[in-house]
Amino acid sequence: MTGTAILHPPLFEAVLQLADDHLILGHRVSEWCGHAPMLEEDLGLANMALDLLGQSRALYAYAADIEDAGRSEDDLAFLRLERQYQNCLLVERPNGDFAHTIVRQLYFAAFMHPFWQWVSANSADETLRGIAGKAEKEMAYHVRHAGEWVVRLGDGTEESAARVKAAVDALHHYTDELFQGSPAMTACAEDGRLPDVASLRPAWTATIADVFAQGLLEVPEVAHPQTGGRMGEHGEELGHLLAELQYMQRTYPNLQW
Amino acid sequence: MPDSMTPLWEVFIRPRNGLHHKHVGSLHAADASLAIQSARDVYTRRGEGNSIWVVPSAQIVASDPSSGKELFDPADDKVYRHPTFYDIPDEVGHM
Numbered sequence: 608m609t610g611t612a613i614l615h616p617p618l619f620e621a622v623l624q625l626a627d628d629h630l631i632l633g634h635r636v637s638e639w640c641g642h643a644p645m646l647e648e649d650l651g652l653a654n655m656a657l658d659l660l661g662q663s664r665a666l667y668a669y670a671a672d673i674e675d676a677g678r679s680e681d682d683l684a685f686l687r688l689e690r691q692y693q694n695c696l697l698v699e700r701p702n703g704d705f706a707h708t709i710v711r712q713l714y715f716a717a718f719m720h721p722f723w724q725w726v727s728a729n730s731a732d733e734t735l736r737g738i739a740g741k742a743e744k745e746m747a748y749h750v751r752h753a754g755e756w757v758v759r760l761g762d763g764t765e766e767s768a769a770r771v772k773a774a775v776d777a778l779h780h781y782t783d784e785l786f787q788g789s790p791a792m793t794a795c796a797e798d799g800r801l802p803d804v805a806s807l808r809p810a811w812t813a814t815i816a817d818v819f820a821q822g823l824l825e826v827p828e829v830a831h832p833q834t835g836g837r838m839g840e841h842g843e844e845l846g847h848l849l850a851e852l853q854y855m856q857r858t859y860p861n862l863q864w
Numbered sequence: 865m866p867d868s869m870t871p872l873w874e875v876f877i878r879p880r881n882g883l884h885h886k887h888v889g890s891l892h893a894a895d896a897s898l899a900i901q902s903a904r905d906v907y908t909r910r911g912e913g914n915s916i917w918v919v920p921s922a923q924i925v926a927s928d929p930s931s932g933k934e935l936f937d938p939a940d941d942k943v944y945r946h947p948t949f950y951d952i953p954d955e956v957g958h959m
Contacts, residue, residue, distance in 0.1 A: 645870065647891050647902035654905050752901055759894060 618732075619673045620693070620791030621801060623683065624837060626666035627694035630684055631845070632715055633659030634852050635702060644705055651752060655712065658745040665738045672734075685856035689846050690839035693789070697781040699836070699845040703774065706767070709756045710774040713818065716749035718785045721810040725802035732800040754818040761822025768823070775824055783832030785811070867892065872921040873899040875906075877913035885917050893918075 636656035643649035667680035697715060702708045723746055726732075726739035760771040788796075788804040795801040819826055835841070855862055870892040876885035888907050893899035899918040908916070927935060939945070 645892060647893065647906055650909070651902060651905035654909065752905075755897060755901060759898070 617791040617794035618800065619670055621789065621795045622666050622670040622673065622735075624693040624789060624791065626663045626670055626683070627692050628698050628715070629659045629663035629666060630852075631692070631694045631848065632698035632711075633657070633663055634848060635698065635700075636708065636712070638702055639708065648705075652708070655749055655752065658742075658749070662738065662742050662745070665741075669734050669738070681856060685853050689841060689849055692841065692845065692849070693837050693839055694841075694845075695781070695784045696833050696836040696842060697778065697784065699841060699848060700778060700781060701844050703777070704770055705756075706760055706770040706774040707777065709753050709760070710771065710778055712749055713753035713757055713815070714778060714782050714785075716746050716753060717811045717814040718782075718807060720746040720750050720814075721807045722802055722804070725807070726800075729802070730800050731798065735800060750814060754814070757818050757824070758822040761819070761824045771822065772824060775819075776827060779827045780829045780831060781833050782811075783829060784834045784836060787834060787837075789837040870894050873903075873918045874921050874924060875899075875903040876917040876919070877903075877907055878915040878917075879913050881914065885915065888912070890921060 633656050636652055636659065639649065639652040640656070641649065643652050663684065664680060667683045670683055671678050671680050697711060700707070700711055720743060723739040723743035726735050727743050730736050730739065757771060760767040762768070786805050786808045792801055792804060796803040815826060818824075872890055873893055874890050875888050877888045878885045891899065891902050891906055893902050896918060900916055903916045903918055907913075
């Protein structure tokens with residue numbers, strides 16, 4: 608092993624955290640497949656799930672490369688323990704009703720879109736720039752798709768307005784964690800590979816404010832932000848998700864498609 | 865969702881610049897922008913196109929199938945309307 612330049616533990620950690628965010632949210636959204644409120648949205652949600660899974664694959668493959676310890680992207684995605692997943696808590700929140708799912712999608716995409724835009728334009732890391740080029744377009748569509756729905760639910764019927772408001776109230780206190788990042792992300796921001804996540808807050812706030820204004824929703828005050836995902840501290844729901852996600856690879860080790 | 869809230873839309877996709885939009889199917893959507901989004905999600909997943917039109921199905925005026933004979937049968941025996949009787953110079957290419 609001579610490639611000292613490629614040995615970069617904070618980079619591995621940060622890429623893994625991003626990969627976990629995308630895998631877990633992609634899996635969550637894929638749970639709608641066959642269950643969405645209408646056929647058109649079933650495909651729309653499946654498309655978004657596939658975008659996220661595709662991004663997670665690229666990130667896990669890069670993480671496996673950086674680690675260079677013989678683990679593959681599948682090993683990283685499927686064979687770690689619950690506490691070793693470092694996704695933010697927002698993405699593991701259960702689907703709930705359609706309003707919960709679409710608000711969660713808006714919150715995450717409104718963060719990842721400026722994130723990937725920054726990486727694509729500024730990152731010193733060529734691999735991440737490559738991933739970002741594709742991801743920023745996909746995230747722009749997720750913001751649009753989820754945003755249009757939040758507007759229509761908020762400014763829709765009495766029931767849809769109540770449901771989307773309940774989703775906002777349930778999920779908003781998971782959004783602070785996006786801007787806290789992690790020590791690994793901070794290290795990667797210092798060497799110019801990733802953005803300083805705190806600096807993305809104005810862009811995120813502007814997107815949410817615009818959608819909420821059209822959807823007649825108010826941005827709630829958050830007294831007690833929920834955090835811990837980046838340190839492996841998760842809600843119990845992640846365990847159930849992982850049981851399903853990891854089942855095939857644990858039952859049939861090294862299974863290939 | 866009741867159909868009254870999500871009326872039917874006809875979807876047209878243009879596969880490439882220079883070609884015309886072709887009818888590919890229909891879908892239900894609450895309004896025009898959601899119809900465009902759903903058309904993108906349902907009908908362009910495999911790179912089928914680079915432009916989408918959606919039209920409310922209710923806005924399409926169709927010919928009456930029962931007048932098919934008077935509308936279309938008269939064209940059956942006018943073979944001279946097909947341009948197969950003319951020699952097309954090679955330089956013209958595909959028509």
